[in-house]
Amino acid sequence: MSILIAIAGLTFLILIHEAGHFVVARAVRMRPRRFYIFFPPALVKRVRNGIEYGIGAIPLGGYVKIPGMHRPAGRDLADQLAPALAEAPWLARSLEPVEQALAEERLDDARHRLAELGAAIERAPLSERARRSAERAVTDVDDALSPDAYWRAAAWKKVAVIFAGPATNLVFAIALLALVFALGVPDRVTRSVARVAPATPAAESGLRAGDRIVAVNGKNVTPATIPDAIDATRGKPVTLTVERASGTVSLEPVRPDRIGGDYRLGFELDVAYRSYGPIDSIRLGIEDTWRVTRLTGEALGRIVTGSGRDEISSPVGIVQGSSEALEFDYRVYLRILAFISLSLALLNLLPLLPLDGGHIAFSLLEAARGRAIPRTAYERASAIGIALVLMLFFIGLSNDVDRLNGG
Numbered sequence: 001m002s003i004l005i006a007i008a009g010l011t012f013l014i015l016i017h018e019a020g021h022f023v024v025a026r027a028v029r030m031r032p033r034r035f036y037i038f039f040p041p042a043l044v045k046r047v048r049n050g051i052e053y054g055i056g057a058i059p060l061g062g063y064v065k066i067p068g069m070h071r072p073a074g075r076d077l078a079d080q081l082a083p084a085l086a087e088a089p090w091l092a093r094s095l096e097p098v099e100q101a102l103a104e105e106r107l108d109d110a111r112h113r114l115a116e117l118g119a120a121i122e123r124a125p126l127s128e129r130a131r132r133s134a135e136r137a138v139t140d141v142d143d144a145l146s147p148d149a150y151w152r153a154a155a156w157k158k159v160a161v162i163f164a165g166p167a168t169n170l171v172f173a174i175a176l177l178a179l180v181f182a183l184g185v186p187d188r189v190t191r192s193v194a195r196v197a198p199a200t201p202a203a204e205s206g207l208r209a210g211d212r213i214v215a216v217n218g219k220n221v222t223p224a225t226i227p228d229a230i231d232a233t234r235g236k237p238v239t240l241t242v243e244r245a246s247g248t249v250s251l252e253p254v255r256p257d258r259i260g261g262d263y264r265l266g267f268e269l270d271v272a273y274r275s276y277g278p279i280d281s282i283r284l285g286i287e288d289t290w291r292v293t294r295l296t297g298e299a300l301g302r303i304v305t306g307s308g309r310d311e312i313s314s315p316v317g318i319v320q321g322s323s324e325a326l327e328f329d330y331r332v333y334l335r336i337l338a339f340i341s342l343s344l345a346l347l348n349l350l351p352l353l354p355l356d357g358g359h360i361a362f363s364l365l366e367a368a369r370g371r372a373i374p375r376t377a378y379e380r381a382s383a384i385g386i387a388l389v390l391m392l393f394f395i396g397l398s399n400d401v402d403r404l405n406g407g
Helices: 002-027 074-080 082-087 089-103 107-123 128-145 155-183 201-205 226-231 278-305 315-328 330-348 356-369 375-404
Strands: 034-048 051-065 185-196 212-216 240-244 247-250 257-259 262-264 267-274
Touching (some): 002 051, 002 330, 074 089, 082 089, 082 128, 107 128, 155 278, 155 330, 226 262
Antiparallel strands (some): 034 051, 185 212, 185 267, 212 240, 240 247
16 A cells, blocks of 8 residues: 555656646646646546646656647658558648748748648548548647747746746645644654564563663663664673563563664664744755755766766655655655655756756757757757666666665
């Protein structure tokens, strides 16, 4: 169950990211064509005010389609129409005027010619696969030629729409961290035993949850020195002195187990939590966000130099870590979920296509040039960006597999 909740948390973070893009796109009159919970194909869908809302069959966050991310080119249309042209070569007569109009930047004429091409496709005797590809191509180019297309918008609108996704994750991270501080964060460890693991030396000694440990081998200890006192025995018998409702009790001596180089008996001490007021919670949430942002930047720098490879994790490790945190304490899970949301924001702001940061960088570059960047340039940059992101993913997956195998 904890793994399912962890997956649901990660899916929710992706969904609110896409919702950020969607809401701001509508606010700047850049009407999205689709907004889905999960990815298509659709299980259910409904069109309202020209926008298709739906629930997809692939449970991986959300999906928003913003029209015309790139200025349309005739070559794009011809590539997508290749299956239809193979079955009905005469469609080329309707395609050529569209390609010419796009090449000469007669966009209004291109849209008019595109409608004629769409009508010709409807008449053509095409297979289902070729028809779907051709209709999708015409729809995509028509969206790109529409007045509300992304590439036509002012630079500030494009940056606002793209930045909205990471910004939503950032705001959510701060809000969730503030909530955690309001609910309470670990303040200090107490003497009280929170849990005794079964089939461990602690269980054999008769230690119980609720016992207060006051001495180890007859020497008084504080909550901070209890682990060190047990480890200092180096495997020799340990006698715990505890306080119970019935009085002070010396338990049966037992030999600690060696775990990861340290000697442990197999119990956990209780933790006292401290809660903060609304103002302090928000302040601490912002401070925590900045601290993690700075550490993330330093980690990315170490990755570039090759020394930070082991710090990368994939979604597999994220889900595993989240589920383990949920089993420990729901507040720890919420804190980790906030940091994952922040990581999504920071990762997406890297200036690499197809990440949001890459689209922001290209939008600013287009504003400086005074004209749209050709789609081929986007494609080349995206190929490099995808390669780098995949490399990070596989490094993270390799690290997670090693951790799962005890490496």
